[in-house]
Amino acid sequence: METLSGGRETGIYRQGETVVRPVQAWSATVHRLLRYLHQQGFRACPEVIGMDAGSEVLSFVEGETYNYPLEGAIASEEALISAARLLRQLHDASQGFLKTVNLAEMAWMLPARAPAEVICHGDFTPYNVALSGHEVVGVFDFDTAHPAPRLWDIAYSVYCWSPFKTDPVDQLGTLDTQIARARLFCNSYGVSASDRQQLVSEMIIRLQSLVAFMQAQADMGDAQFVQHFAEGHHLAYLADIDYLRHQQVAITEGIMTVQDL
Numbered sequence: 001m002e003t004l005s006g007g008r009e010t011g012i013y014r015q016g017e018t019v020v021r022p023v024q025a026w027s028a029t030v031h032r033l034l035r036y037l038h039q040q041g042f043r044a045c046p047e048v049i050g051m052d053a054g055s056e057v058l059s060f061v062e063g064e065t066y067n068y069p070l071e072g073a074i075a076s077e078e079a080l081i082s083a084a085r086l087l088r089q090l091h092d093a094s095q096g097f098l099k100t101v102n103l104a105e106m107a108w109m110l111p112a113r114a115p116a117e118v119i120c121h122g123d124f125t126p127y128n129v130a131l132s133g134h135e136v137v138g139v140f141d142f143d144t145a146h147p148a149p150r151l152w153d154i155a156y157s158v159y160c161w162s163p164f165k166t167d168p169v170d171q172l173g174t175l176d177t178q179i180a181r182a183r184l185f186c187n188s189y190g191v192s193a194s195d196r197q198q199l200v201s202e203m204i205i206r207l208q209s210l211v212a213f214m215q216a217q218a219d220m221g222d223a224q225f226v227q228h229f230a231e232g233h234h235l236a237y238l239a240d241i242d243y244l245r246h247q248q249v250a251i252t253e254g255i256m257t258v259q260d261l
């Protein structure tokens, strides 16, 4: 059994063609979603195999995986374009799910956000996708999925893929490169002009909500979040919020132009 490393230190293993992960309060909801997505013909996400002694068993999504710093195939334009297209397909495929379930009865890790246009992945980032060569062909880690507007997910993805990050490890390129990558993501997804106007504000609200969530979890004694706070993980998000505020006009002007890199 091979331990898989990601954002979490323990509890995720590969066993042959399956992945074994700890069951959470929202796992039943996520399983319904994953099954629905496959029924809709969206096959780029894990299939639910079943449960095994407090763990969920999912199919292994084939492909190469990456993390920050963005180097190699994951930093390419092809990866960026295919990621944005995959997010669009995921959102489109999830729309009907909202009509088939009673949202009020479902548990999610992150609070649902109105209007519930689609099911957002919640963490559609370079470290939660699988690549074949330079192309993003799969997505996993649906723990953070929740109903919300498309722009809510787009905002966090554009922040992570551009990336508008100031941490020296996570940082990539100049502001101009980051803006060009944000524009390419928006063009590839097909983000509307009105959503582009709102994008930077939405990124800031999304990051503020992330820091508030981390704080709330730490206050409740969640060991992982207590440690993250002690190590100052939230400070990087706060620095990025400042960066986005300072560059809001430049970024918004840059992504309004429908012109590729």
Ligand SMILES: Nc1ncnc2c1ncn2[C@@H]1O[C@H](COP(=O)(O)OP(=O)(O)OP(=O)(O)O)[C@@H](O)[C@H]1O
Pocket: 004, 005, 006, 007, 008, 009, 012, 019, 046, 058, 059, 060, 061, 062, 065, 127, 128, 130, 140, 141, 142, 143
């Ligand atoms: N279904 C899957 N198919 C392929 N690889 C997977 C799958 N699930 C997890 N992995 C691999 O295991 C790593 C960790 O899994 P995952 O992303 O689900 O959790 P995590 O990032 O550690 O946890 P969290 O994001 O909740 O802190 C991933 O980065 C990926 O490489």
Ligand SMILES: [Mg+2]
Pocket: 006, 007, 127, 128, 141
């Ligand atoms: Mg992950």
